[in-house]
Amino acid sequence: MSTVSSLFTLGNAIRALLIIGLIAVFGVVVQSCQKPKSGLERLSVASLSKLTVLETPPPQPDISFSSTTDEVMHLSDYRGKVILVNAWATWCPPCVAEMPSLNNLQNQKGGEDFxxxxxxxxxxKEEITEFFDKNGIDALPSWHDGTYQINGLLQLPGLPTTVIYDRSGREIARLLGEAEWDSPEALALVDYLIARSNN
Known part of the structure; x- marks a missing residue:
């Protein structure tokens, strides 16, 4: 009985509180020493939670593509705009699922800056036209890569993959997999990137 009561003395209680207090202070110090989240990291929520910012992003490769009408495009043709490059295919279910939200994003934010x-x-190429017509995709370009060079040059781990470039062609971030590109967080991300690149 005396052994049990001696464990619960005032001295032991004070020591326990001091240890708990030191652990709490240590936790606060460790948390305050962590690198603060960047604007992009703060916006990587909900459907954009898989958005990653690379420490040393690769330079924008010199890639050319053709449209369903045989027009030729180079990624560098879009310098001066923030661009969201989405690699996709009609045989890829997550690609198909996110295409309407990409169309909505272009309708809402596409223009001089984005x-x-x-x-x-x-x-x-005909598969793209058929898919766009059937699904009411009316704001997106029908670029095509029949050579699959995009896989290696953009270092794509799979489809869909989205790569975002700033106005000078520097990669800002990328997202592997499907996202809701017309969600509030995606619209906020685009606004943030446009505003940041205007400074």
Missing amino acids: EVITISLDNK
């Missing part, structure tokens, strides 16, 4: 660029890896 552009959504979709590049299909389908076997035939």
Whole structure:
């Protein structure tokens, strides 16, 4: 009985409180020493939670693509705009699922400062036109890469992959997988990137 009561003495209680207090202070110090989140990291929430910012992003490669009407495009043609490059294919279910939200994003934010660029890896260009017509995709370009060079040059781990470039062609961030590109967080991300690149 006396052994049990001696464990719960005032001295032991004070020591326990001091230890708990020191642990709490240590936790606060460690947290305050962590690198603060950047604007992009703060916006990487909800459907954009897989958005990653690379420490040393690769330079924008010199890639050319053709449209369903045989027009030729180079990524460098879009310098001066923030661009969201989405690699996709009609045979990829997550790509198909996010395409309407990319179309909405282009309708809402596309213009002088921002552009959504979709590049299909389908076997035939006609598959893009058929898909766009059938699904009411009316704001996105029908660029096509029949050579699959985009996989290596953009270092794509899979489809869909979205790469975002600033006005000078520097990669800002990328997202592997499907996202809701017309969600409030995506619209806020685009506004942030446009405002940041104007400074």
